[in-house]
Amino acid sequence: MTEILILRSGFDFNGIYGFFDEFMPDSLDWLVFLITSLILAIVIINAVVLSTALLTWFERRLLGRFQSRLGPNRWGPFGLLQPIADLVSLLTKEDTIPEGADKPIFTLAPIVFLAPALIVFSVIPLHGGSFLGNLNVGLIFVIAITSINTLAVFMAGWSSLNKYAMFGAMRAVAMLISYEIPMGITVVAVALVAQTLGLSDVVLAQDIPYILVMPLAFLVFITAASAEMSRTPFDLIESDSELGAGYHTEYSGAKFALLQLTEFMAPIIVAALVTTLFLSGWRGYGPIPGPVWFVIKTFIVLFGFVWIRASWPRLRVDQIMGLAWKGLLPLSIINLFVVAIEVFIFNPGENGLSTTDLWIMTGVNWGVTIIAIFAIFNLLGQSKSERPVPVISPLANMYANTNTVKKITDLAEAE
Amino acid sequence: MYGLGLVKGLMVTAKNLVLPSRMMTVQYPNRKVGLLGLSKATGVPLPKLLLKDPITSVKSLLGMAEVKESLPQHPRFRGEEFSWYEQRCTGCASCAKYCPLGIIEIVTSESGDQMQEGQKYHLDKFDIDIGRCMFCGLCVEACPYDALHMGSGFEEGTYRRQDLVIDKRKLVSAKKTPSTWFRPQLASKKYDPHKGKNVKWDGAGRHEKPSLEQQQEKWAKR
Ligand code: SF4
Ligand code: SF4
Numbered sequence: 001m002t003e004i005l006i007l008r009s010g011f012d013f014n015g016i017y018g019f020f021d022e023f024m025p026d027s028l029d030w031l032v033f034l035i036t037s038l039i040l041a042i043v044i045i046n047a048v049v050l051s052t053a054l055l056t057w058f059e060r061r062l063l064g065r066f067q068s069r070l071g072p073n074r075w076g077p078f079g080l081l082q083p084i085a086d087l088v089s090l091l092t093k094e095d096t097i098p099e100g101a102d103k104p105i106f107t108l109a110p111i112v113f114l115a116p117a118l119i120v121f122s123v124i125p126l127h128g129g130s131f132l133g134n135l136n137v138g139l140i141f142v143i144a145i146t147s148i149n150t151l152a153v154f155m156a157g158w159s160s161l162n163k164y165a166m167f168g169a170m171r172a173v174a175m176l177i178s179y180e181i182p183m184g185i186t187v188v189a190v191a192l193v194a195q196t197l198g199l200s201d202v203v204l205a206q207d208i209p210y211i212l213v214m215p216l217a218f219l220v221f222i223t224a225a226s227a228e229m230s231r232t233p234f235d236l237i238e239s240d241s242e243l244g245a246g247y248h249t250e251y252s253g254a255k256f257a258l259l260q261l262t263e264f265m266a267p268i269i270v271a272a273l274v275t276t277l278f279l280s281g282w283r284g285y286g287p288i289p290g291p292v293w294f295v296i297k298t299f300i301v302l303f304g305f306v307w308i309r310a311s312w313p314r315l316r317v318d319q320i321m322g323l324a325w326k327g328l329l330p331l332s333i334i335n336l337f338v339v340a341i342e343v344f345i346f347n348p349g350e351n352g353l354s355t356t357d358l359w360i361m362t363g364v365n366w367g368v369t370i371i372a373i374f375a376i377f378n379l380l381g382q383s384k385s386e387r388p389v390p391v392i393s394p395l396a397n398m399y400a401n402t403n404t405v406k407k408i409t410d411l412a413e414a415e
Numbered sequence: 416m417y418g419l420g421l422v423k424g425l426m427v428t429a430k431n432l433v434l435p436s437r438m439m440t441v442q443y444p445n446r447k448v449g450l451l452g453l454s455k456a457t458g459v460p461l462p463k464l465l466l467k468d469p470i471t472s473v474k475s476l477l478g479m480a481e482v483k484e485s486l487p488q489h490p491r492f493r494g495e496e497f498s499w500y501e502q503r504c505t506g507c508a509s510c511a512k513y514c515p516l517g518i519i520e521i522v523t524s525e526s527g528d529q530m531q532e533g534q535k536y537h538l539d540k541f542d543i544d545i546g547r548c549m550f551c552g553l554c555v556e557a558c559p560y561d562a563l564h565m566g567s568g569f570e571e572g573t574y575r576r577q578d579l580v581i582d583k584r585k586l587v588s589a590k591k592t593p594s595t596w597f598r599p600q601l602a603s604k605k606y607d608p609h610k611g612k613n614v615k616w617d618g619a620g621r622h623e624k625p626s627l628e629q630q631q632e633k634w635a636k637r
Contacts, residue, residue: 066428070440073447077477311424377418 013040013132040122040131048121052265053083059264059306066310087257095253098161105159110251110258113152116145117265124272125200127282127290138199139187142273143180146228149262150176153237153247156259160250168246172237175320176228182328183224186217189332189339190277193361195352203281208358211278216335216369218278220328225274226305227320229266233312234320271301327376334372338365444570445481456482488567490607491596493550496566497543498593499586500616503562506536513557518544541586545571546579555597561620564593564601567608593619 016039020032057072057080064071072079097106122131123138135141150173157169191197193213194205211218227234238246248259275281275297284293315323342364346357353361431437446456453475454461465472474480511519523536555563566589573579581589592608595601600621606614617624625633 062432065432065438068431068437068439070438070442073478077479079478307425307428311428312421 016040044121044131045118048118048265048268049261051268052261053087055268055302056083056086056264058302059267059309062303062306063310066307090257090260091254093253093256095255096250098250100161101250102159102161105155106250107255109152109156109159110255110262112155113149114258114262114265116148116152117262117269119145120269121272123199124269124276125203125281126294130199134198134200136196136198136201139191139197139202142199143184143187146269147176147180149228150180156251157247160247162250164244165247165249168237168243168249171317172230172247175230175234175237175324178321178324179224179227179234179328182220182324182332183228185329185332185336186214186221186224187277189214189217189336192336192339192343193353193358195348199276200281203276203283205352206280206283207355208362209278209280213358213362214278214335214339214365216331216365216372217339218274219369219373220332220335221277222270222274224324224328225270226308227324229263229270231267231305232309233315235314236317236320239314267302267305268298271298271305274301326379330376331372334368335365338368441484441486443484443486446484447478448475448480448482449478450475453480453482485609488609490567490602490609491594492567492569493552493594493596494566494568494608495545495548495550495571496568496581496589497545497555497586498564498566498589498591498614498619499541500562500591500619501538501583501587502616503560503620504538504541505534505560505562506538507559509557509559510554510563513553515551515553516547516549518547519554520544538583541583542580543586544580546576552596561598561600564598564619565596567592567594591615591619 013036016036017032020035021029024032060082061071061073061079063069072082075081075085097103120142123135123141124130125134125138130138153172153176154169157165157167157172190202190210193210194202196202196205230237236242238248240246243249248256251259272294275294279297279301281297282290282294284290284296339361342361343353346353346361348354348357448456450461450464450472453471454464457464459467471480506521506523508521508523511517511521520540520542521538522540524539526535526537528535528537550565552565555565568590571579591613592611593601593614594608595606598619601614601619606612
């Protein structure tokens, strides 16, 4: 009975709140609020953590196949229990804090890292509405919340008193802030076409998936987003061959498990966002219900991420910054201007853009996309760019004029 | 064109994903099998397998069934357990003298056997410390009576170093599947130790065992 009631009223904040409010006196409103929040929190955390565990398995199996290996297949059916084994192994390890580390910040960083990732999930619309109901500023909320991650990465790197962690954190701040800008501009374009800021309204406005309407925005968004979650080819934050492990070099035990969890959660979030913004979310055809469509689309995007991770090498630091400022930023601005002009010409009323308008925009935008990408990358291309001439470090000749060196050279000459 | 290399890279990994022939992992010591693989590995036809062992069939559908997997190996592979025939060994200790590491320890006493052909000693001790052995095979080359052969196995992991010393008792009771390395008489018979057939002491020598008449003839000449 209970479940049916909750389902009918919608499994979101308003629904659960209304359900409990019915048989509680008005003076106990705070209790109702508390219960609702707790239920939502438990559901979201469990759903997200479980799907993350599944994703780690999925990713490792798939990466294995991409690299002609097998991936974990020993523990449980098809190796499905491998995430649990990993978790037990991580949690039973000693949780060390380096001497001289800034203990409160060191401890806080994993939590600050994890919390935004969980919060973002509360607004992603799985079917009609999200867990938090229909938030009408969902786009701004997502962009704002995800930028907190940068702070957490810097906290972790700075507090652990380790130069590699610090390098990783510095790179992270530089990179994440740069990529936030093109990402934000593409989101503005999406909001412009959808004429709304609510995530579920964006889905409702997508009579044609926006991947067709704005391919340029899609490309920029997916590139910037995979940089935001620092995966290959943008994983220089934690590039294991240069920095040990980057900002989480000093972490171990449960804290490391939290950091790792968030890192694996990021692809899910980004995939869900891409699905919502560009692949028309839960909307599909036939008897298959909406949430299933959503999961299928998310999985396709995740597959793409794993494929890219398995194939492409990591970019250098200057290449990454160059791509953000010289490549993605102009592309996203071009996209925004073209879309803005089109929306201005079509001048949508209350009901937003009609399907015919969207089809016309699709035609124009594909042309613009191909020309813009070709132009930008020919400007940026290998033949045009010059390698910077290496500057000899002043430290390299530090001892050239000191007495010791002179003595030694004198000796050699005397002989 | 700029960016074409990226697509090429994606295609390479996509081929890895789609073509099963590109998989190079050998699962050892156990291989996970599906239902078809199980019936192929055990040699039982599929319907019979389903009837006879439903639990294992369901397990194999879940990817939890395993079959033993042995790695393909050459018969001349120089393995760890030496094959040694007490009946052939005279206690001459050539092997101990030739070992560059000096890890074969032989203690003999007079047995009063086969005095006419030279003494055959009684072996009180025959220890090989394979923990230090480098499997050069010089001891096998040195043995004049083909009593010592290289072994064929390699799964000799133990928890203590002392356990790696194989003594006379272990040598006598070990499986006699000698490697055909430096033993052309075994190689010419197309003997493959990995098929698991034991070689008896009289089949391991360089010459055929003389028949009774031949032996008597020989004795008469003396
Ligand atoms: S194989 Fe070489 S090292 Fe090993 S016992 Fe024989 S002679 Fe010595
Ligand atoms: S060389 Fe051969 S016959 Fe001589 S002691 Fe060693 S194993 Fe025995």
